[in-house]
Amino acid sequence: MSISKEIAAHLPYLRRFARALSGSQQSGDAYVVATLEALIADPTIFPRDMPGRHALYRVFLALWSTTSQRSLPVPDVDRQTSAERNLETLTPRPRQAFLLCAVEGFSIDEVARILSTSREDASALIHKAGQEIADQVATDVLIIEDEPIIALDIEALVGDLGHRVVGIARTHREAVILVASKTPGLVLADIQLADGSSGLDAVNEILTAVNVPVIFITAYPERLLTGDKPEPAFLITKPFQPDAVKAAISQALFFDRKALQPA
Structure with a gap:
């Protein structure tokens, strides 16, 4: 199956995740577009040893980690929800793990695979996000x-x-x-x-x-x-x-x- 067919059904969910991670629809969509462009330019970056949705999120987060956020649109603070504003206060890696679990519904094992880390590290990241959230609420x-x-x-x-x-x-x-x-x-x-x-x-x-x-x-x-x-x-x-x-x-x-x- 081609990559385009394999990921097509997952793109709306990736947009949701990207919006939550970046703080705005504009920024999130820009990252999704950049991810698709990267896949077109080099299809080999798409992992074939994992389900399509997991692979798509891994590629997206790899791009997120290497791209300067300053080159993408700035979130519109006035239009952000309180949850979106709260997300900005979480440190980056725990925020990714928390959203993969809380918003996208991935299990801890799946979060670990997407983030290319161990189950123990993924669990620790989610726990850290929970502690940071508790400090706020x-x-x-x-x-x-x-x-x-x-x-x-x-x-x-x-x-x-x-x-x-x-x-x-x-x-x-x-x-x-x-x-x-x-x-x-x-x-x-x-x-x-x-x-x-x-x-x-x-x-x-x-x-x-x-x-x-x-x-x-x-x-x-x-x-x-x-x-x-x-x-x-x-x-x-x-x-x-x-x-x-x-x-x-x-x-x-x-x-x-x-x-x-x-x-």
Whole structure:
């Protein structure tokens, strides 16, 4: 298959990534065009030992690393979103890893391959981005979890990112009471709680009073992924990987999306 056919379907996603990385559509598109011109001039730079989308992003980032950003259009600060402005404060390499994971949906292993680094280094880059984001948007976190050991593990992950846990609720009622007294900036919630109550119901009640992003951490993802709306934007399956939870926390706060609005 020709390179043009192999990458055609991936170009809209590369434009999205380029815009997020550069801070503006104009600059991002300029980098995408430069990438295509480089591929036309020398097709051998396109790696044939990896999937087409991965190869395209690797070529793009190699060009990004070697091209002077001063030669490309300057972002229009007045038209940037808060997330785009926040991205500019992240150091370059962690920003690339974070966006590959958070925006493009690549796994840590895929991020490592695209960046030509080890899995450990890719994980460290994403973690560093999470720490830098926490410095910007450190917040109070409510944990809704009935299993004490898991709750403590999540609390430690939250603390590692520089956030503060304002309470751990084991039931629907405890969660609602805690929110009334200590308004959180983020909620991490299980679905099945200690007294048989529902973490989903607790979240929906909380969202009627507080506008806050939510991440569900559950052993029962099928209860949320039903095909009906609304569905959560941030869903971690138990048993969870610490890096996945940290990445989800950073994404939820950075982009400030709401995981699930009340039905």
